[in-house]
Amino acid sequence: MKYIAFLLLFAPNASFSQTHEHGLGSPSSISHTIDVDGIMPKPVKLTLTDIKKLPAVTKANVKISGTGGMVKHTFQTIKGVLLKDLLLKAGIDNSNFKEAGKLYIVATATDGYKAVFSWSEIFNSASSLAIMVIYEENGKPVKDDGEFILLSINDTVNGIRHVKWLSEITVKQG
Numbered sequence: 001m002k003y004i005a006f007l008l009l010f011a012p013n014a015s016f017s018q019t020h021e022h023g024l025g026s027p028s029s030i031s032h033t034i035d036v037d038g039i040m041p042k043p044v045k046l047t048l049t050d051i052k053k054l055p056a057v058t059k060a061n062v063k064i065s066g067t068g069g070m071v072k073h074t075f076q077t078i079k080g081v082l083l084k085d086l087l088l089k090a091g092i093d094n095s096n097f098k099e100a101g102k103l104y105i106v107a108t109a110t111d112g113y114k115a116v117f118s119w120s121e122i123f124n125s126a127s128s129l130a131i132m133v134i135y136e137e138n139g140k141p142v143k144d145d146g147e148f149i150l151l152s153i154n155d156t157v158n159g160i161r162h163v164k165w166l167s168e169i170t171v172k173q174g
């Protein structure tokens, strides 16, 4: 009897749970803001309007690969901002490299998908200009995969740190 009660408690939830691991689930909830928070002097909640005020970066012919190396998606053109500019907007303290070097950044989507970056790769690596949050694809607002997508273009398999439905960027200390 206890066992049946347990099943009843969890069954309704189970039937609603969706996974986007292979991009097959139905759309996740869309966040209209990005929270930039964690160890930050001034945590901010940024809207598309706020983000459009930051320096825009555009790129063409960006390919997203899945595990195994297959191209899963090609962006003809994209427009967005560098992840480092979002962190600077929230006042990240880069003054002491010994301290900043301890920081890591967790990007989270509304479906719970996460990707992790280190402070060093964002501010002090050849990839720092290729880690970005996009809000436009082919001249149109990003829509089907949320309002914001995080890309780490130079990754070998860059589908893994391709965070659709991005909603939060949290700075933590290692």
Ligand SMILES: Nc1nc2c(c(=O)[nH]1)N[C@H]1C(S)=C(S)[C@@H](COP(=O)(O)O)O[C@H]1N2
Binding pocket: 019, 020, 021, 022, 023, 064, 065, 066, 067, 072, 073, 109, 110, 111, 113, 159, 160, 162, 163, 164, 165, 166
């Ligand atoms: N929010 C979110 N982003 C995600 C995923 C996910 O499940 N949720 N799946 C990832 C995986 S496994 C891949 S390969 C890429 C490519 O996804 P696409 O084929 O749907 O473009 O998105 C990644 N981004």
Ligand SMILES: [Mo]
Binding pocket: 021, 022, 066, 067, 159
């Ligand atoms: Mo994947």
